[in-house]
Structures are given as structure tokens and as C-alpha cells.
Amino acid sequence: MPITEEQFVRLLRSFADLDFFSHSNTPTIFIVYAHDNSQVGTANANHVHDIIEWLLAIRSRTVSDKSPLLWYTEDRHPDSAPARNILNNQFRLLPTCSSPDSVVNSKRAIGRDGSAAVREQVRQSGNNNITLDRHFVVPFGRNENFVDREPILQQLLQRIPPDANKDDCQRTAIEGLGGVGKTQVAIEAAYRVRDEHPACSIFWVPAIDSISFEKAYCKIGNALDVQGLDDGEADVKLLVKDALSRESIGSWLLIVDNADDLELLFNDPALADYLPFSRKGSILFTIRNHEAAVRLDIGKYIITLQEMNDKEATKLLQTGLKENQTSDTKSTAGLLKFLANLPLAIKQASAYIARTGISTTKYLNYCKSSDKMMAKLLSQDFEARGRYRDINNPIATTWLILFNHISRDMPLAVRYLKFICFLAEKDIPVLLLLPGEDELIVDEAIGILKGYAFISDRDNPDAFDIYRLVRLAMRNWLQKNGEWQEWSINVIQQFAGKYPYPEHKNKDVWMTYLPHGQAVIALREGSVAKEAKTRLLSYVAISYLMLGKYEKAEQIWRQILELREAVLGREDPETLTSMGNLVFVLNRQGKCEEAEQIHRQTLELTKAVLGREDPGTLTSMNDFANVLKSQGRYEEAEQMIRQVLELREAVLGREDPDTLTSMNNLANVLKSQGRYEEAEQMIRQALELREAVLGRENPDILNSMNNLACVLKSQGRYEEAEQIHRQTLELYQKVLGREHPDTLISMHNLAETLRHQGKYDEAEQVSR
Numbered sequence: 001m002p003i004t005e006e007q008f009v010r011l012l013r014s015f016a017d018l019d020f021f022s023h024s025n026t027p028t029i030f031i032v033y034a035h036d037n038s039q040v041g042t043a044n045a046n047h048v049h050d051i052i053e054w055l056l057a058i059r060s061r062t063v064s065d066k067s068p069l070l071w072y073t074e075d076r077h078p079d080s081a082p083a084r085n086i087l088n089n090q091f092r093l094l095p096t097c098s099s100p101d102s103v104v105n106s107k108r109a110i111g112r113d114g115s116a117a118v119r120e121q122v123r124q125s126g127n128n129n130i131t132l133d134r135h136f137v138v139p140f141g142r143n144e145n146f147v148d149r150e151p152i153l154q155q156l157l158q159r160i161p162p163d164a165n166k167d168d169c170q171r172t173a174i175e176g177l178g179g180v181g182k183t184q185v186a187i188e189a190a191y192r193v194r195d196e197h198p199a200c201s202i203f204w205v206p207a208i209d210s211i212s213f214e215k216a217y218c219k220i221g222n223a224l225d226v227q228g229l230d231d232g233e234a235d236v237k238l239l240v241k242d243a244l245s246r247e248s249i250g251s252w253l254l255i256v257d258n259a260d261d262l263e264l265l266f267n268d269p270a271l272a273d274y275l276p277f278s279r280k281g282s283i284l285f286t287i288r289n290h291e292a293a294v295r296l297d298i299g300k301y302i303i304t305l306q307e308m309n310d311k312e313a314t315k316l317l318q319t320g321l322k323e324n325q326t327s328d329t330k331s332t333a334g335l336l337k338f339l340a341n342l343p344l345a346i347k348q349a350s351a352y353i354a355r356t357g358i359s360t361t362k363y364l365n366y367c368k369s370s371d372k373m374m375a376k377l378l379s380q381d382f383e384a385r386g387r388y389r390d391i392n393n394p395i396a397t398t399w400l401i402l403f404n405h406i407s408r409d410m411p412l413a414v415r416y417l418k419f420i421c422f423l424a425e426k427d428i429p430v431l432l433l434l435p436g437e438d439e440l441i442v443d444e445a446i447g448i449l450k451g452y453a454f455i456s457d458r459d460n461p462d463a464f465d466i467y468r469l470v471r472l473a474m475r476n477w478l479q480k481n482g483e484w485q486e487w488s489i490n491v492i493q494q495f496a497g498k499y500p501y502p503e504h505k506n507k508d509v510w511m512t513y514l515p516h517g518q519a520v521i522a523l524r525e526g527s528v529a530k531e532a533k534t535r536l537l538s539y540v541a542i543s544y545l546m547l548g549k550y551e552k553a554e555q556i557w558r559q560i561l562e563l564r565e566a567v568l569g570r571e572d573p574e575t576l577t578s579m580g581n582l583v584f585v586l587n588r589q590g591k592c593e594e595a596e597q598i599h600r601q602t603l604e605l606t607k608a609v610l611g612r613e614d615p616g617t618l619t620s621m622n623d624f625a626n627v628l629k630s631q632g633r634y635e636e637a638e639q640m641i642r643q644v645l646e647l648r649e650a651v652l653g654r655e656d657p658d659t660l661t662s663m664n665n666l667a668n669v670l671k672s673q674g675r676y677e678e679a680e681q682m683i684r685q686a687l688e689l690r691e692a693v694l695g696r697e698n699p700d701i702l703n704s705m706n707n708l709a710c711v712l713k714s715q716g717r718y719e720e721a722e723q724i725h726r727q728t729l730e731l732y733q734k735v736l737g738r739e740h741p742d743t744l745i746s747m748h749n750l751a752e753t754l755r756h757q758g759k760y761d762e763a764e765q766v767s768r
Contacts, residue, residue, distance in 0.1 A: 134250075135201040135223045137216075142191045145319045147312045147343075149185055155303050156189045161197050162251040162282045169277045173259075173285040173293045176305035177453035177467065178399055179344030182286040185305060186255050189284070193253055201252040203244075207259045213237070213271055224249065237274040244276035251280040259285045260292055260402070262409055272296060288402060290451030307341040316346050320354050331361035338367050340468055345378070352377065375476035378469065399473040402452055413445040417454060418483070420466050421474035422491040422523065424515040427463050428455075432498055432516070463512075488523045495520045496532035502543045504698055504735070514543050521556070534563050541581070546699075548741040550589045557582040573616060576606050580620050583627065588741075592630045599624045613651055615658065618644050622662055629669055638669045657700065660690050664704050671707070676715050683708045697735050699742070702728055706746055709753070718757050725750040 152174070158164065159172050174182045190202050203223075205216040217240040221229045226243045228234050243249060254276065259265060265272045272295075275283060287293045293302050308316065313336045318326050326332045339345040353363055367374050407414040416433050423432070430446070446464075449455045455464045478484045499517055502510045517540040521533065541556035561582055564575040579602040586595040599620070606620045622644045628637035645662040652659050667682035687704040694701055705728040713721035729750050732743040747766060754763035 133201075134199060135203070135220075135252075136194055137219055137223050138187070138190050138202060138204040138255075140187050140204075143184060143187060145316075146184060146188050147308065147316045147319075149181070149305075149308070149312065152185055152303060152305055153189060153192065156185070156284070157192055157196070159301060159303075160189065160253060160282050160284050161193055162200060162253060162280050163197070164282070166279060169279060169281045169283065170301070171283050171285070171296060171298045172301045173287045173296070173298045173303065174305050175287045175290060175293055175302050175453075177307075177342070177470075178288050178402055179342050179469075180305050180307060180453075181343035182288075182305055183257055184343065186257060186284060186286050190253070190255060197251070199251055201250060202255070203252060204255045204257065206257045207261070207264065207271060208257075209261075210264060210269075210271065213274075217241075217274070220244070237271075241274045241276045244281060245278050247278055247280050249278070249280075252278070252282070254281065254283045256283060256285045259287050259296070260289045261405055262289065262292055262295070263405075265292060266295060288452055289405075289448075290453075291448060292451075308343055308346075310336065310341065313339075313341040313343075313346055316343060317350050317360070320350060325353055325357075325359050328359065328361045331359070331364050335360045335364040335367070338364060338468070342467075342469060345469055348378070371472055371475055374472050375479070378473060378476070399454075399470060400477055403474065403477055406448060406452065410445055410448050412441060413448040416445055417449060417474050418478060418487050419491055419494070420455070421471045421478070422488065422520060423466075423495075424519045425468050425471060426465050426515070427458060427460075427512060428466065428516065429463050429512055431462070432495070432513075434494070489529045492520055492523060492529040492536065493532045496529075496536040496539075499536055499539050502539055502546055504546075507546075510539070510543050514540065517543070530563065530567060534560060534567075537563070538578075538581075545585060545588075548736070548739075550585050550741075553585045554582065554589070557585055571605055571609050573610060576602055576609065576620070577616060580606075580616075580623055584623050587623070587627050587630055590630070592627055595627045596624075596631070599627055613647055615652065618647055618651070619658070622658075622665065625669075626665060629665075629672065634669055634673050638666065638673070641666045641669060655689055655693055657690075657693060660686050660693070661700065663689075664700075664707065667711075668707060671711050671714065674714075676711050680708065680711045680715075683711060697731060699735060702731050702735065702742070702746075705731075706742075706749065710749060713749075713753050713756065718753055722750065722753045722757070725753055 156172065156174070159170065162170075164170065174185055176182050190204065193200060194202055203216075203220045205220075206212040214236055217237050218229060221236060221240045221243065224240070224243050226239050228239055229236055244252060244254070256275070285293070285296065285298070287296075287302075290302075307313075310333070314326075314332065317332065317336060335349065336346065339349060349363055352358075353360065363377075366377060403414065403417070406417070412434075419432075419434060420428055433442070433446075435442070446455070450457065450464070453467075454470045455466050457464055475484075478487055495513075495516065499513050500506050500509055517536060521537050521540055523533075537556055537560045541553045541560065544550075544553040544556065557578060561575065561578040564572065564578050568575050579598055583595045583599045583602065586592075586598070603617075603620050603624055606614075606617045610617045621640055625637045625640040625644065628634075628640065641662060645659065645666055648656065648659040648662050663682055663686040667679045667686060670676075670679035670682060683704055687701070687708060690698070690701050690704055705724055709721045709724035709728060712718075712724065725746065729743070729746045732740065732746045736743050751763040751767045754760075754766065
């Protein structure tokens with residue numbers, strides 16, 4: 001006779017008190033279902049009481065969980081096979097890997113007092129859908145210190161559960177720079193899907209190489225009890241793909257981590273061919289290479305993971321550190337900015353700080369001390385849960401692997417990366433890059449670097465940025481591979497050829513190139529590129545001079561002078577030109593005594609080497625006259641300027657810009673002596689000619705306008721002076737910018753003119 005309902009309830013209650021596990025660490029659910037055919041199992045009815053007695057006999061286990069558990073007799077009690085067979089005939093007590101055709105899940109019902117819900121489930125079992133075993137094959141534990149990145153997680157959780165699209169096996173990708181935290185986000189997403197979708201199995205596959213991919217597939221196959229895995233000639237990947245592609249296996253989420261290597265994914269044998277398809281499945285990729293995402297046909301469901309915000313980055317850095325190690329908030333914020341809020345770099349820094357007991361202040365000082373020190377820090381290994389044990393953790397190592405991939409797949413892209421790592425980080429013009437075979441190959445190379453997130457777009461489509469840490473990692477790579485010297489020479493020579501001679505008319509170009517020029521002139525060039533570097537140094541110095549950054553210009557002119565004296569000798573014309581340029585910039589800073597000392601030497605040498613009427617000699621005389629004027633030696637200055645003006649008119653012509661400069665300088669000396677009418681006449685001549693030759697918005701024109709207004713003010717003609725000062729200031733702000741020294745002088749002159757008219761409020765407003 002069949003088992004009675006009372007006996008069945010006794011059986012379930014017995015199981016409710018058991019603490020029984022199918023595997024050593026993972027509790028599972030006790031599931032029972034009944035056949036529609038009441039005749040099944042009748043022959044074994046006499047053994048039911050024996051079965052119940054056997055179950056009661058093993059109730060001595062410690063009760064830790066009152067929820068029902070799955071009975072997996074093969075692993076835990078080999079002698080229970082007869083009992084298992086009986087229950088299997090009558091009620092199908094499930095092993096973990098079986099696939100019954102009708103099931104009732106008694107998880108909640110058994111744990112409650114009373115059996116009504118249990119009886120109801122048993123009666124309805126023939127009409128219910130089956131509940132298949134859920135698997136969670138993820139090699140990482142949940143990160144208790146995970147820093148919430150809710151916006152990205154919410155996007156994922158709306159997309160990656162299999163039931164989000166019941167008509168397709170959807171594909172989704174988390175894309176971003178290596179070290180930005182893609183794997184950590186994927187781990188957290190896996191656990192959230194597990195919690196929110198109890199029927200969904202979750203599998204994790206690293207696509208680092210073919211071996212790791214196949215090992216992970218083998219684990220999935222074992223979990224699914226796929227037959228034939230042990231056959232030496234079996235294609236494990238194909239067997240598992242076929243198993244996951246069967247909808248009878250149930251719903252699943254497959255996470256493919258580090259799907260970056262194009263050769264591994266798409267060359268024969270292509271791992272992409274082993275990705276399953278099931279309308280009950282979903283695949284999530286973590287990807288550093290945008291091209292891989294495109295070729296995997298993910299479409300619009302590529303979710304870009306950016307660096308952490310300041311709050312998230314601070315929380316991650318502070319994890320595991322003592323309060324006093326991050327108490328200097330300014331240094332802590334500075335360190336995070338230096339590390340670009342990149343999670344892996346922050347974790348690496350935090351591990352080093354924790355291990356050594358230093359503060360964020362000291363670590364930041366290390367970072368700023370030199371590229372060599374920073375590269376050393378980036379290469380420090382550290383322990384990190386949620387990362388693969390057979391792969392080094394340092395962020396430098398992470399990127400070196402990718403550099404090698406790019407070098408194999410697109411050599412031009414790596415050449416670009418080697419070049420731009422010597423430039424400044426921001427606003428790198430595409431025009432600076434080496435030409436490719438054609439525009440298409442250039443676009444592809446730049447696209448690959450953007451795809452790996454090594455460089456990023458700007459609002460200006462003709463320029464891009466490189467991440468600071470990527471730049472340092474590539475420089476480190478060049479050092480390790482013995483390519484540093486070759487590429488530093490290459491960059492100096494190429495960049496020197498690109499940098500234009502600084503003039504007002506091409507200011508937009510050299511202003512863009514200037515930060516990169518500053519980075520390149522810091523390189524040690526070797527003897528091969530000395531000439532190119534000296535030319536580049538000169539152009540950068542002139543650029544700073546035109547911007548009114550006299551201290552920077554002075555530093556570079558001293559460097560140039562030292563180089564030219566060492567290579568060309570003291571009497572070489574180029575050396576003498578460098579001495580004159582240094583004197584000019586010293587005089588603009590009010591360092592008149594040093595300027596005079598150097599200039600007397602320069603002038604004598606210039607006359608001896610070039611001759612009295614050479615334009616270089618005349619320039620030297622003109623600059624020396626300015627030094628004398630700055631010292632208040634007006635008569636000496638006037639005498640020398642008149643000589644220069646006379647010679648320039650004879651040699652260069654009256655309308656030459658240098659001749660007009662001498663006229664302007666003479667007017668200034670006359671004004672300084674109180675000879676205002678002569679000065680005004682000379683300035684008006686110079687201004688008229690300069691406007692005709694140079695155009696109204698040239699800085700030399702503005703200098704003449706400013707001088708004319710000052711002469712008018714000195715004569716008490718304040719209204720005329722104010723009008724010209726206003727025009728001059730407006731043009732200075734437009735042409736040179738608000739912070740240029742000449743703009744500030746013009747602003748001061750206008751304010752003084754207003755004060756002379758009693759317009760004190762307006763003068764104060766202008767001075768602000």
C-alpha cells in the first residue's frame with residue numbers, strides 16, 4: 001500500500017531537524033516531489049517505516065538550520081542506497097545533479113509548524129514546473145570592503161539577469177581601463193544576481209589564456225554533470241557549450257572576465273566560438289579593449305566604468321589603514337588625484353602604506369620625487385582578494401601585458417604610445433604623431449589606444465589625453481626593454497621639427513605645443529640630438545618670453561648658453577645670440593647689474609666677431625641701451641639708441657620692425673628725461689609705421705600705444721591718455737591675456753590716469 005500522508009509528514013519533519021549537507025561547505029535545499037501515477041512505488045511501501053527509522057537514527061546531528069536540506073546520499077552515506085532507491089521510487093528524493101520531471105520545493109513549508117502547506121504542495125506537484133539545481137561557480141568570495149558603485153551596478157542588474165530578455169541570450173560588457181575595477185564590479189554583480197534571482201546559476205570564466213578558459217569550463221561541466229569530460233580526446237569547451245545551450249539546464253549567467261586578447265578570442269581556435277546560446281542565459285564580459293567588445297557583437301550594451309569619484313576613492317584608500325596615516329586630508333586628496341582615482345593603483349598604494357606604516361604624505365612625496373621612483377612603486381606586488389593568484393597584481397604589470405598585445409596586433413599603435421609617453425599628459429595634438437601608411441591605419445591605431453582606454457578624447461576632436469599612470473608605465477616599459485635612449489632621441493628630433501618659431505601670428509599653434517615642448521626638453525638627448533634639442537630649447541624660451549613668464553625663459557636661456565658655449569665656443573654667433581637673449585630677459589626682471597655685466601662682454605665679442613653694422617651687433621647694442629635706461633643712465637642710453645637707429649635705418653630700412661623698435665625705445669628714453677614733445681613725435685611716427693607694417697593687434701603696436709598714452713598723461717592730457725589706455729588695455733587682454741605682465745602694466749597705467757582725474761572708484765575697480 002502507498003505511504004500515508006501522516007507518514008509523509010513525519011518524514012518531512014524528520015528532515016526538517018537534520019543538519020545535512022550535499023557538499024562540505026555549501027548547504028543546499030531538501031526537495032521532494034510526487035508522481036502523478038499513484039501506482040509508482042507501491043512495491044516498496046513496506047519499507048517506508050524502515051526508511052523513516054533510518055532517518056530518525058541520524059538525527060543526532062547538531063541542529064543549525066531548520067530549513068529543509070537536499071539529501072545527497074552518494075557523498076555522505078554510501079550505506080543509504082537502499083533507502084534512497086525506495087524514496088526515489090515513491091517521492092524522488094533528489095541528488096544534487098539529477099534532473100527530475102516534476103518537483104515541489106518544500107523549503108519554506110517544512111520549516112513552519114504544521115503540515116498544511118506541505119500537503120498542498122504535494123497535491124499540486126504534478127502541475128508545477130520543476131525546480132532545477134542552482135550552481136554558483138565563482139572563484140572569488142564577496143568583497144566585504146567593496147566600495148559601492150551603485151549607478152553602474154543598477155545598470156547591470158537591470159540588464160544581466162537571464163529573465164531581462166526572454167527572447168535572446170543577451171550580451172553585456174563592462175568596459176574600462178585596466179585597474180579601474182571591472183572585475184570587482186562583476187564579482188559584486190554576481191552575488192547580487194544570486195541573491196535576487198534564486199533560480200539562476202552563475203558561472204565564472206577567466207579569458208586570460210586558453211588554459212584558464214578551459215579549466216573554468218571543466219569546472220562548469222563537473223557542476224552540471226556533463227558526460228564525457230574525462231575522455232582524453234573530448235573537446236571540453238564544446239561539451240560545456242552544448243550543455244549550457246540546452247534550455248532544460250535552466251537559467252544561467254556566464255561571466256567572462258578579461259575578454260581582451262583579440263588573437264585568443266577570434267583566431268583559430270577562437271574562444272568566442274565556445275560561448276553558449278540559450279534564451280535562458282546571459283553573458284557578462286569584462287573588457288579592456290573596445291575592439292573586442294565590438295567584435296563580440298555586444299552592441300549598445302557596453303557599460304563604461306570610469307575612475308572612482310573622490311568619495312569612493314577616499315573610502316577605498318582608507319580601508320585597512322590607521323586614521324593617522326590619512327589624517328593629512330590635503331596630501332590624501334593629492335595622492336588620489338595623482339593616482340587618477342584608479343582603484344587598482346589606490347589598492348596598491350594602500351597595501352604599501354599599510355605594510356610600511358608610512359603616511360599618505362610620505363607616499364605622495366615618493367610619487368612626486370621622480371618617474372623612476374613612481375615606476376618602482378607601480379611595480380610593487382601586493383595581496384589582493386578578488387584577483388587571480390597566478391597573475392601579478394601591480395598595475396604596471398597589468399598594463400605591460402596589454403602593451404605586448406597591442407605590439408602584436410597593431411605595431412603603429414605601440415609606436416604612438418612610445419612617442420606620446422614623452423609628452424605632457426593633456427591636449428596632445430594628433431598632428432604630432434608619426435604618419436602612417438594612410439589615414440585609415442592612423443585612425444585604427446588611435447582607435448586601439450582609445451579602445452584600451454590608454455588615451456581619452458577631448459572636446460577638440462584633433463587632440464587627446466593620456467592617463468598619467470599609463471604614461472609612467474610605458475616609460476618604465478621602454479627602460480626595461482632598453483629602448484629609452486632610442487625613443488628619447490627620436491622624440492626630440494621629431495618634436496623639434498614640429499615646433500614652429502614662436503610669433504604672434506602662430507600663437508595658437510605654439511601655445512598648444514608648449515607644455516609638450518617643456519616635457520621634451522627635460523629629456524637627456526645624448527650627442528646625437530644636441531642640435532635639435534638646442535633649437536627646441538630656444539623656441540620654448542621665446543614662447544615663455546612672449547607669455548611674460550620671464551623666470552622660466554631665463555632658466556632655459558641659461559641652459560642654452562651653457563650648451564652652446566660647450567659645443568660651439570664663446571665667440572660663436574649663436575652663443576652670442578644666446579647671451580643677448582639672456583640679458584634681455586634679465587633686464588625685463590629688473591636684474592640690471594647682472595644684465596649689464598653679461599652685456600658688456602657680449603657687445604665687445606659681437607662687434608669683434610660680426611662687425612659693427614651686423615644686425616646681430618645692432619640688436620646687442622639696442623638691448624644694452626635698454627639696460628642703461630633701466631639703471632637711469634638716460635644720456636648714455638640715448639646716445640647708444642641713436643647710433644642703433646641710424647645704422648638700422650641705413651642697413652635695414654625705415655620700415656623694418658627692428659628699426660621701428662629703436663624708434664620706440666628712443667621715444668621712451670626721451671620721455672624718461674621729460675622731453676615729452678620730442679617723445680610724442682617719435683612715438684607717433686613709430687606707431688603709424690608699426691600699424692602699417694604689423695597690424696593693429698601686434699604686441700609691438702600695443703607697446704607703442706601704451707607709451708603714447710603715458711607721454712600724453714605726463715603732459716597732463718588725461719582725457720586723451722585715458723582713451724588710448726582703454727583701447728590698449730582691451731587689446732592687451734585680447735592678445736596677451738589678463739595675467740601677462742604687459743597687460744598688468746597697462747591696467748596700472750589706466751588706473752593712474754583715472755586717479756589723476758579724480759575718478760578714484762573707477763580706478764580702484766580697474767586695479768582689481
